[in-house]
Amino acid sequence: MNTxxxxxxxxxxxxxxxxxxxxxxIxxxxxxxxxxxxxxxYLEEWERTNAQYLPDKDAFFLKFRGELDRKVKRNNNPGNWYVTLINVQRKWWGIAAAFMIIIFGAVLAKDWILYKNYSTQFGETMTIILDDESQVVLNANTSLKVPRWIGYSEDREVWMTGEAFFKVSKKRNHKKFRVHTDNLSVEVLGTRFNVTDRHQTTKVVLQEGKVKVVSNSDEGSIAMLEKAGDYAEVQNKIPEIITRRVDESLYTTWQEKRLKFNETPLPQVLQTIEDYYGVRVGSNDTILYNRKFSGTLPNNDLDIILQALSNIYGAEFKREINN
Amino acid sequence: MSIEPGEGRKGMGIRSLKVARDSNERDKNGMVDKVVASVDNERFLREAFSEDEWLGCTLLFEHYYAPLCSHSIRFVYSREYAEDVVAEVFREFWQRKHFRKITTTFRTYLFRAVRNRSLNFIRRELRQTLPSNGDLPIVSDAMRPDEQMMYDQFYQKIQKSIDQLPPKCKKIFLMSRFEGKSLKEIARSQDISIRTVETHISKALSALREVLKDQ
Incomplete structure (x- = not known):
């Protein structure tokens, strides 16, 4: 009997x-x-071919990573020191207090020690090359926080508001690059994409490569952007990610000091100009606000843009004086 | 397609890689190729671990998450519980740094741990006292073949007892456990009262309890 x-x-x-x-x-x-x-x-192969169901791997990893990250942070929490110090005998209290002050100081200075901030004024752009050779172009009125020791941390993480274009260099060891805004995080391996975080809404447009967009709400929705022109948007306090296909050049030509629009409602065009120059602009002919605008505007001088719009619409566009 | 007893193929760990490759010349049946491929895969993971433990774990979990969940659910019959079981195994694997100690392949460790935990889990859920007075150890170094096969028999019995439920009862049980629907949602979609839904589910659970009683 030889089975x-x-x-x-x-x-x-x-x-x-x-x-x-x-x-x-057997x-x-x-x-x-x-x-x-x-x-x-063979059990593994059998489970792969006869799967009972397909679990949501991404959701699991998001939760799992987050959980472990949190654990690590809690261990470093100076609060734990405090509890220990309270228990020290009276004569040690002076030393304890001194320690507290040092820890407090370290906590306050931590942000400065660990991170470097870049920011641009209205009407100004800035190109930054990070330690890992990734390139970030900041649009006007934008700030970006990067770790000072980007090469040594587990993953490469940066925080931003405003608008920026990222050209992320691929790392051989597959460290991820993450861009955080109030509403979402973008996770990438090596790629080029634009992030706009203005007016409580964050928009991500992909130019090349592949990125994962994760909403910051509790539900943590996820969207994968895989083709040039894939677009994701998250509004503050709304968990869902809105995705669609767009013409990516509309979102990236600002780097060439031009603003490109396609069938964009005029108020939105004005909003973009306002975001860039930090002034209110408007027309005396408000009927025009129902119109849509297609075309490219030069973007190195506010007066030239307003002149161009005035010529196109045959009405006056100008800076509104406020405050 | 056979592995003949007596061919002298010892442990399929890393060290036996060369042996398995040599015998590949004689044994063109595919099974060995597969073992070699799998050893290579495991070796790749081990290399990842030696470079960066977190990276190794991430790759490992990515690779095994789906089949482990699929296996666990055969025992616990609930998506939520299956995912909890697998997450617990991963968590422990990472936090207690088991990857530094194990003597088997990662696959064998993970499947053993998931089978073990799944069985403990469903026993606890159905409040059965265990013959062994406590949970089985999460991973034992060596497991007797009959112990190993006990797990297979167990999930097969669970499957059988669920298949034997009246169709309506089975459907409602699966909606609750597999699709994670609330009692309210099930009641509404089936146009029955919540009380009836509860009755169906508790009937299914008592069928599972019967299976455990025999263990």
Missing amino acids: KINKELLFRYFSGLSTPLENSG ERWLERDGNEEVFFL
């Missing part, structure tokens, strides 16, 4: 369709050194 143990039999066994005789054959086969590994090898 042949092969894939076909093991699969039948896993499905509960093998005979008792075959089962005892039992004897399992006693042999190393066969348990083969057994699990």
Whole structure:
């Protein structure tokens, strides 16, 4: 009685369709050194081909990572020191207090020690090359916080408001690059994309490569941007990610000091100009606000833009004086 | 397609890689190729671990998450519980740094741990006292073949007892456990009262309890 143990039999066994005789054959086969590994090898294959269901891997990893991250942070929390210090004898209180002050100071200075801030004024752009050779172009009125020691931390993480274009260099060791805004995070391996975080809404447009967008709300929705022109948007306090296809050049030509629009409602065009120059602009002919604008405007001088708009619409566009 | 007893193929760990490759010449049946491929895969993971433990863990979990969940659910019959079980195994694997200690392949460790925990989980859920007076150890170094096969028999019995439920009862049980629907949602979609839904589910659970009683 020499039962042949092969894939076909093991699969039948896993499905509960093998005979008792075959089962005892498997039992004897399992006693042999190393066969348990083969057994699990086929069990894995069987589970892959006969999956009971497909679990949501991304959601799991998001939660799992977050949980471990939080744990790490809690261990470093100076609050724990405080509890220990309270228990120290009276004569040590002076020393304890001194320690407290040092820790407090460290906590306050931590942000300055760990991070470097870049920001642009109205009407100004700035190109930054990070330590890992990634390039970030900041649009006007934008700030970006990067770790001072970007090369040494686990992943590369930066925080921003405003608008910026990222050209992320691919790292050989697959460290991820993450861009955080109030509403979402973008996770990438090596790619080019634009992030706009203005008026409580964050928009991400992909130019090249592949990125994962994760909403910061509790539900943590996820969107994958995989093709040039894939677009994701998250509004403050709304968990869903809105995705659609756009012409990516509309979102990236600002780097060339031009603003490109396609069928964009005029108030939105004015809003973009306002965001860039930090002034209110408007027209005396408000009927025009129902119009849509297509075309490219030069973007190195506010007066030239307003002149161009005035010529196009035959009405006066100018800076509104406020405050 | 066979592994003949007596061919002298010992442990399928890293060290036996060369042996398995040599015998590949004679044994063109695919099974060995697969073992070699899998050893390579495990070796790749081990290399990842030696470079960066967090990276190794991430790759490992990415690779095994789906089949482990699928296996666990055969025991616990609930998506939520299956994912909890797998998450617990991963958490412990990472926090207690088990990857530094294990003597088997990662696959064998993970499947053993998931089978073990799944069984403990469903026993606890159905409030059965255990014959062994406590949970089974999460990972034992060596497991007797009959112990190993006990797990397979267990989930197969669970499957059988669920298949034997009246169709309506089975459907409602699966909606609750597999699709994670609330009692209210099920009641509404099936046009029955919440009380009836509860009755169906408790009937299914008592069928599972019967399976445990035999263990």
